Amino acid sequence: MRIKVITCLLSCIVFNCIVPSAMYGDPKNLNQQEDIMERQRLLEKMETLTGIPWAYLAAIDQYERNIKRSRRHTKKQDPGLIAITIPPNKWCGILNPDQEDTSPASIRFFGGMGMDGDGDKKADPNNAFDVLYSMTHFLQERGVSKDDIRIGLWDYYQHPVAVDVITHLAKIYTVFHTMKLNERSFIMPLRSDYSYHNTWGDRRGFGGLRIHEGTDIFADYGTPVLSTSYGYVELKGWNRFGGWRLGIRDGQNNYHYYAHLSSFKKGIKQGSVVKPGDVIGYVGSSGYGPPGTSGKFPPHLHYGMYKFNGLTTYSFDPYPYLKSWERKAWRKLRAGQKHRRNHG
Numbered sequence: 430m431r432i433k434v435i436t437c438l439l440s441c442i443v444f445n446c447i448v449p450s451a452m453y454g455d456p457k458n459l460n461q462q463e464d465i466m467e468r469q470r471l472l473e474k475m476e477t478l479t480g481i482p483w484a485y486l487a488a489i490d491q492y493e494r495n496i497k498r499s500r501r502h503t504k505k506q507d508p509g510l511i512a513i514t515i516p517p518n519k520w521c522g523i524l525n526p527d528q529e530d531t532s533p534a535s536i537r538f539f540g541g542m543g544m545d546g547d548g549d550k551k552a553d554p555n556n557a558f559d560v561l562y563s564m565t566h567f568l569q570e571r572g573v574s575k576d577d578i579r580i581g582l583w584d585y586y587q588h589p590v591a592v593d594v595i596t597h598l599a600k601i602y603t604v605f606h607t608m609k610l611n612e613r614s615f616i617m618p619l620r621s622d623y624s625y626h627n628t629w630g631d632r633r634g635f636g637g638l639r640i641h642e643g644t645d646i647f648a649d650y651g652t653p654v655l656s657t658s659y660g661y662v663e664l665k666g667w668n669r670f671g672g673w674r675l676g677i678r679d680g681q682n683n684y685h686y687y688a689h690l691s692s693f694k695k696g697i698k699q700g701s702v703v704k705p706g707d708v709i710g711y712v713g714s715s716g717y718g719p720p721g722t723s724g725k726f727p728p729h730l731h732y733g734m735y736k737f738n739g740l741t742t743y744s745f746d747p748y749p750y751l752k753s754w755e756r757k758a759w760r761k762l763r764a765g766q767k768h769r770r771n772h773g
């Protein structure tokens with residue numbers, strides 16, 4: 430009974446205080462950046478009420494947002510303020526004969542996780558607030574420490590990549606205190622001597638026939654390699670194709686792969702958090718053999734970009750992104766020079 434009273438009280442407080450007005454408006458009219466800030470405010474208030482850190486809720490939302498985007502049938506739909514979708518068997522309870530059940534009482538009876546978050550006496554899986562509230566409650570039942578949340582994520586997703594990605598996204602958001610992490614950097618200092626063209630999909634012979642998944646940026650040994658995004662270092666070490674390489678997860682759940690490095694930036698390790706423009710390593714020609722192999726091809730950086738769609742990881746062409754970041758970096762540099770000329 431006590432729990433029920435608290436739950437009801439909580440949902441009333443939540444409903445009156447934090448359901449944002451924009452939720453009832455057309456989400457398409459919202460400026461994307463405002464949308465992100467509004468989502469963050471909602472999640473921060475959720476943290477105050479439940480103890481589940483907002484960064485985890487943000488990471489779950491971002492993870493599901495990417496999955497929705499990468500699955501073709503939902504590509505055109507805007508997921509709105511909260512992108513989390515809880516499937517019917519989880520929402521209603523797997524043994525519930527009514528897989529469209531919205532009655533909180535019978536859902537609870539069948540062990541479903543669906544709850545009423547906005548106080549309308551219905552547990553509606555299409556109501557963003559009910560969904561967020563149900564997800565938060567699901568995690569809260571297992572505890573609010575980092576380890577507890579990992580267990581909660583595992584219980585919910587049953588997929589190690591999902592648990593890792595969400596945990597890493599949460600760390601990025603925690604370190605920078607924001608989800609607004611869209612800034613990008615070009616991959617090398619503009620004044621360094623580099624060149625690249627579109628090598629996406631070229632055939633590669635080493636280690637069996639492979640398709641080239643990335644862009645090669647040719648530059649001298651030791652040219653600094655810059656992180657293109659905010660991110661979490663998921664991978665550091667040797668691979669017989671990539672040589673010394675780094676894998677970095679960004680705040681939008683893209684995975685950036687930097688290979689053939691001559692060395693890493695000092696202090697970079699698995700679990701480090703980086704921002705756009707941070708030096709992460711140096712151009713080399715490592716790879717195509719056992720650890721330490723180098724010089725089997727001219728020095729260059731291999732850069733790949735990947736997405737995870739909930740089941741598998743797939744690569745996409747980084748070349749147009751590099752071109753656009755390079756253009757923006759030049760524009761920013763020239764604007765800075767002009768500003769200095771005009772203002773002494």
Ligand SMILES: [Zn+2]
Nearest residue numbers: 643644645731
């Ligand atoms: Zn390459």
